[in-house]
Amino acid sequence: MVETLVIGAGAIGSFVAARLHRAGNEVTLLARGRRLDQLRREGLRIASASGFETVQIPALEWDQLEGWPRQSIICTKTCDLPHVLDRLRILPGASGRIVTLQNGVEAPDQAARSLSDSTILAGRVHGFFELREGTVRHVGVDPDILLGRTAGPDERAVDQVVQQLKAAGIASAVAQDIRVELWRKLLLAASLGGVASYLRIPAGSVMLSPCSAAMLRRAMAEVSALARVSGIDLPSDCVDRTLIFTAKFPPDATTSLQRDLMAGRTSEYDALVGAVVRLARSRNVPVPTFLEIDRALFSAGFGNRT
Template sequence: MRVAIMGSGGVGGYFGARLAEAGHDVTFIARGEHLAEMQRHGLRVESIEGDLHLAQVKVSDDPSRVGAVDAVLVAVKSWQVAEAARAIRPMIGPDTFVVPLENGVEAADTLAGILGQAHVLDGLCGILAWREGPGHIRHAGVSPFVRFGERDNRRSKRALRLKAAFDQTRGVAAEIPDDIQVAVWSKFLFICAMSGIGSVTRAPIGVTRTLPETRRMIEQLLAEIEAVARARGVALPADAAARALRFIDALPEASTASMQRDIMAGLPSELDAQNGAVVRLGREAGVATPVNAMVHAALLPQERAARHITG
């Protein structure tokens, strides 16, 4: 299968490397020092599922030089999705499909608005990974998984083809859920709560899930996210919040979310696509989200500073 990886950091770098290791034709879209190092020495992945080093990889900073592919996995930050969609247009042929692997719940809508509904599936992933350095990905926690499907939940040959490609890999579990929106929001539940609590406290999850005061905040964040999802017609299971909390409790004590790491580094973050989205979508649905609103408001000054927004 011919696959392009748009965004070759911790998420895209890991899943793309596993597909390439399994023999698929993978092209990484990267830039800067990461691009240069991959061109010189390939891509190295340190992983709890087994290390690998691809001595040679296909990598480019120009999607127009790649040509049409079978599938594009979009693994950029949430605020970069619209820009990424415009950039990957040269790789979109008549049968190409695009799968977002972002943390939020709005990426598929953004992609479909630019590329057309027919080219877009919805999707998500689970992994604790980051770019350790140029050409070097570190996977430190969570057994990696990808879940994707047609936005209307019909079974399709193209989704099954992508699942078959991932089934050939080492270190990735792939699934086509019965309801992709339930899957996307179920992941959003825990990552948004984890991102929010970690970003306002600057503490790892092992601390915030143990301290009674911050654990209560996690529970409140989860309850609000769940209420917004249900108000939007997402058929979450009755124990969705409890499942998310169990997942949080099972993470390594030192775990932090990518949004938290970006905020602590003074970088632009996915605040608007996570806690900000809960507030925005809750307002549209008539659902109160006071704890998510507090998290969003508390972090907004730093977010604006990171993006050099004044006034």
């Protein structure tokens, strides 16, 4: 039985798998295509402030997985989640624990609907990683992961995974309320990524002009109102604090959403801007700034709605 399966050998998956492996955990990476060949041929390469390392981690593809792993940490983008959940559902054996690390607020519920016997832990990841030319680069602030159980019976699961991550050198803690944390991050990533993509300026520059800063504030206030109607009480100073945090970004910093949109890559648009528009429509919450962003980006050919 695979002990810990990290699904998706991209930026976050490679980092988490490498750290867990280095700390002596029995970890397997689930990869595909050229990335799988590369991992087998060259190992997993990581570059960070503490230097460059190559780690040899067992790597599998879906067809080689013989049964349910004890725990699976899903590190694909949101758009790939349905395929991952379908593949897990048909595995033989008793279902294992699932950790979702996706941005957005919908991944843990999608996992719970699909894998109803599993305990689901949702994670909120801070940090910035990218996979370039086969090397995972960790840039900027040290990563940290907050975790919480959103479904399933295993009450000890969160503490165990937090301990495992901490022992592997990844700052991690149990969230007081993981749904609040996921919404807090949605408020940042959807608003900042949406406004910056709409205005075609780096996210780090949005707070530099009163006009773009005001648009960002309106977008964040809309997510905050949507959260409230969704039963999530974000702290009353959440918008102000997030704006102050955003003002500290380097002027040329971009968000993953805008990088993916501008490069024409598959993006998490549907889980960020798309989710705000979708959830607002179904909950009858006015989100004029997001509608404007969505309309403009969609008619410019951006935004892969699923």
